[in-house]
Amino acid sequence: MSYMAFHWGLYEVENAMTDGVTVRPFHRDPAPSPIGLYAADPALSRARIRRPAVRRGWLEAKRGGRDDGFRGQDAFVEVEWDEALDLAASELDRVRGSFGNEAIFGGSYGWSSAGRFHHAQSQVHRFLNTIGGYVRHMDSYSLGAARALMPYLVAPMDRLMSEHTDWATMAAHTRLFLTFGGVPAKNAQISAGGTSAHRVPGGLRRMAEAGVRFVNVSPVRSDLDTGADFEWWPIRPNTDTALILGMCHTLLAENLYDRDFLKRYCVGFEVFRDYLDGTRDGEAKTADWAATITGLPAEEIRQLARDLYATRSMINMAWSLQRAHHGEQPFWALIALASMVGQIGLPGGGFGVCYGAENLMGSPHRRIKGPTLAQGDNPVGGFIPVARIADMLLHPGETFSYRGEDHSYPDIRLIYWAGGNPFHHHQDLNRLMRAWQKPETIIVNEIYWTPLAKAADIVFPATSPMERDDIFHATREPCVAAMKRAQPVYGEARDDYAIFSALAKRLGVADAFCEGRSASQWLRHLYENWRQQLIDDDIELPDFDTFWETGIIEFPQTGEPVVMLAGFRDDPQANALETPSGRIEIFSQRIAGYGYADCPGHPCWLPPQEYLGSPVAERYPLHLITDQPATRLHSQLDHSPNSLDSKISGREPIWIHPDDAAERGIVDASVVRVFNDRGSCLAGAVVTDAIRRGVAKLSTGAWFDPTKWSADGSLEKHGNPNVLTIDLPASAFSQGCSAQSCLVQIEAFLAPKPGLSAHLPPRGIENFTEPQ
Template sequence: MTWSPTTSHWGAYLARRTAAGALEVRPHPEDPAPSPLLGNVPDGVHHPTRVRAPAVRRGWLEDGPGPARRRGREEFIELDWDHALDLVAGELDRVRREHGNEAIFGGSYGWAGAGRFHHAQSQLHRFLNTIGGYTSSRNSYSLGASLVLLPHVVGDADAVLRRASTWPTIAEHTDLLVAFGGLPGKNVSVTPGGVTRHAMAAALRNFGESGLEVVSISPLRDDAPPRFWGRWWPIRPGTDVALMLGLAHTLLVEDRHDRAFLDRYCTGFEVFERYLLGEGDGTPKDARWAAGICGIPATDIRALARRMTEGRTLITVTWSLQRTEHGEQPVWAALALAAMLGQIGLPGGGFGHGYGSIGDVGDPGPLLRLPTLPQGRNPVATFIPVARIADMLLHPGRAYDYNGRRLTYPDIRLVYWAGGNPFHHHQDLARLRRAFGRPDTIVVHEPYWTATARHADIVLPVTTPLEREDIGGGRRDTHLIAMHRVLPPHEQARDDYAIFAALAGRLGVAEAFTEGRTPRQWLEHLYRTWREELRAQGHDVPAFEEFWAAGQYRLPPGPEHVTLLADFRADPERHPLPTPSGRIEIFSSVIAGFGYPDCPGHPAWLPPAERPDRRHPLYLIANQPGTRLHGQGDIGAVSRAAKIAGREPLRIHPDDARERGIADGDIVRVFNDRGACLAGARLSEEVMPGVVQLATGAWFDPVDDPDRPGGVLCVHGNPNVLTADRPTSRLAQGCTGQHALVQVERHTGPLPPLRHPSPPPLRPLRSQEDTP
């Protein structure tokens, strides 16, 4: 069989179907560092958890729409497609007529399969817009705090997140890289939309050859790059801001800060200066004060501050640090610290956000607009910050603060989800479970019986990228990929587009949704429109037929050397920042004017609501996995091989394990007042004492907790049964799922069976006349 090109969020690759019907994959021939996540792909295509036919929860089919505590605990009835689509269309029409389009929530937070046309979120939003709109969500779980804060302090989040200084520039010019959150290599094989050439591994090799020094500040030793050539600073989780303030205080009192830069390029430093000196609260934020909070000796803090002034220094912050309570503060404090050094806008110096968090930050690839399916206009203005879905469902009509506005949660009657899994992304899953019991109806498009599908009322089976044609490419990708179909659709699975086209026909808006085009015609139309734009810019772009036959098009190269805010540095009058002052806002009068006690007008240390105690003495870090993308691929070979007795591994320091009588390979119970999960113990000195690490993404597999009446135990090891559904602040209302406080004990009873690798109870229904 012929190898066909395709792409994924973990990279471009080649695939083919064998004569026996199995799937083989191999890396793209131009990829110097293919992702190991490719090893998860073959097992997933015909896994038992594939949704094989439209299915409806028995209680919804028998009793009709309405709140239901049985979601996630009840069998499903399989229906034929016409019957299922009639039910969905009828319910959409009922909710629109009785409650208005605001009562439909179509957030569908992303990470569905890669592809520019079959982008599930775009397909859903386009469809809902054609029928009158929907309540939407804003921002992301990954960057909820940063996407709101950065426009206030530098004017444009994309300037920091999408046009960062490139790896070649850093390797050539940087002397010292101070990495808050480290530079975790496990994350960089992933880029939204895909990447053909994974470049960070080569960049890190260049670092070693250039003599660049790295200080990795993280509770995890292996958040540093492979072949680490710097120093690991183990820091108490959630205390990076205190360390940044201690460094800034040292620069200030030793007169090592760049006053001229602060005067010309920044505003509000005098307010921050008074805060550092403790003039308002009587507490100078000096190195000794910082040491008492973060656990790093004051002498080391002072020495690092001095070292940062001796050469070109780049200060970086991973996305994980803003995914915590008061997550706005580490980003803002690091920016202020970089401003005090006066190197922002100079090659190799200044500030960065997201290096090591995702594959395209620092990538020198082209930054081009790629073909995109138009979503249309949403007539409904109502929205929520994406991480506030449980609050919205549980508390309709409640007022809340967001970015200077006073908003009200809508009364959602129908949730329509396509291309996402909130039971992966969200926190306090027991609370989310209760929230999912409130709407009248939940409709989900899914290839797999994920926890979200199991908590739905109507589940429609959709294809995976290998079962359809598409065009693929990421934000800084070097290639546009022709994604050929490799496999036939699984059982009765259909494309999202086909499902929405059928619903649009039932609701009288077929032409508005499809514009009379088939999927192949849409691909040709999107490509042709995009090609005309690039040709107008002087690029030689092949016709669609030539592109499709070749399997890829090498995009025009981007600049190898880029420096963040270089134009602003060169001439702040001609290139002002889009902030109220036109400068970097170390103090923001706008944010201060909001009056939020959990996000004042300048970077500040704000103690967390929870602190270690006798009952919950361990910090849990719920970080991104190295064996899958979020929950995608958890059923694959690479992810399964890392598990212990089928449970997600929990890393624990040998001293903490010894104190609890835990040996390597034991099954342990991890718990707090929100919930509990089982995991496999992996003893490791890569985590500092007092810290345990349990990656996100294990498929939620809940049972009633025998040790906590009314509580939930995830028998597979999903850490979001433990994390708090608490916003970063009133400013951003972002996700805080990175940390939690827990206790760990050896599990001694019988092991509960794992249910997530099999579908829920299903009963076939032969015809519509058999409906209960």
């Protein structure tokens, strides 16, 4: 038996390198994700990239003809490796020579591989840095607003995520668990780098058994499952900030807030107080005021605020709330509410951001930094916030703001992407499709014929994690494991390292990129360096050969409970925060000084451009929630049996309330058209009362499958909700995405259903079976 890891878990492999290879759950995982069980399924090979391929129109132009093709719609030509590598190296050299490395964008999103060496993002960034640098992205679609904001208020998100109070401590001490957006176990199937034990289902169940009261504030009931009854508050989407402000006002008006905590650990409460009571703008943010915005009863809002103050309370907030227009505000309001309650740093009290987003949060294990492939230094200073890629391509030279500074969009001539799928992550995909035609060359390393690969010019076939050796390690996991190759390489696929090594040789930087090591030598080098570093933490690991033979090594644990910000509470001077004041900033003078009207210096209610209280709702009366899928990670393995079995007539399911369905003549399991001014898609109806009326839910990750790739857009056949979502910054401060601020209409689709092509190779690529 050997081991294999993905971001959704550690698994055991039997009969490796044979036709009978099987993947089964890690024996110590109490709630393993089913996603990884299909990693060796033969059905996955149907969408594999067999050989290097070049878009026909681009290739004809390089050979002296014209490029009449449209990226995404054009046919491909398979070529030999040497020709594809020569073409890519020549383009990289041409662009950096003619326009500088500032004209190269290095795209990757980090979720491609859980291994520490064959990590696509590290590989592509290391390579591009070796040849002179690239334009990078900042932050993430998942956390664009929060990553920008939280260092000003409390601490960087990475620190907070790795220090969340553990589940056992909450079961012992928490009495009230209030969560905005639930604690969706489907999201917590994953952690960056993987996980050896999925903790969320058991953690919630043990808290419920201990008598913890759960309140789930969410338009969707099912994003919390404690194994017992809980209170569901079906709030109007995008109005959580108003609800929190109403509770804060109740605490203020009834003198139920912790003055000592605010004085010792916080700054700026006085400014926020004047906003709450209406001194600043003439409108008190009372529970009655909040009720008119949220659709929730005022007296229940007041009572919940009282209950938070009266008992040990944990206030949790899902990442989805900050993926919205003015997405900074709910997170900032959360910090203000938790500070007024005054339990931050106490066992079982405070806040979470968020339990359920990744399996990492709530781990009881030590935080041990893992082995990492150095990416090198990037000489290029240019960057974009990740969700501004379409703006960058469409508006080179224009100015954008980010965290108080102005920057200019670079003029990108070449994109190199390895790991990720922007035609999954980005909003308003029809707009992105138009922007995607702007660069002169797009190069992609990919395992499957994803929408990204179909919209590239040069495509290199990459190996899957099952086809290479690597090392599993993740933050706050109790072990390190050897990931041993379990399947033969498909077709002519190569590791990312092999691809970049060949390109580096052609560009004269092989020594700098490879440092004279093969992939297997790099694994040994990374492990042994890491092993020496851990000696300073009193952790002794065996040598590489012993580790590789043993397969898995456990870390010693302290057994100490994890309580987020306990050190800061014990001694706020010795353990000062990294904020400008060293304390929690309810009012941030620095952010206020930036002068952003859409992100002032304290938490406040700013109506989103699209929500059920906006004029747009007169035309599009349903608020669309686009959550993470249960059957895959983002869009990974959308073509696996696990994902395909969840679809309705081949389309992604969309949840709709029975009353909304009846008004539109929609019945369960029927195909519907979802549309707004930005685009339209087909989906399969799930009629359920587990969602608030006036709200629909369509999970992300269905591979983008338009009727025709074109500049004007067309009907998307597969259920990709990002043809509908708005490409609007959360604010000028963060530039985060606003995917959750989206209004749509839904109607029964009575026309003949168009055929699906999402998982088919592009024109010119005929293979569907494993090469012999």
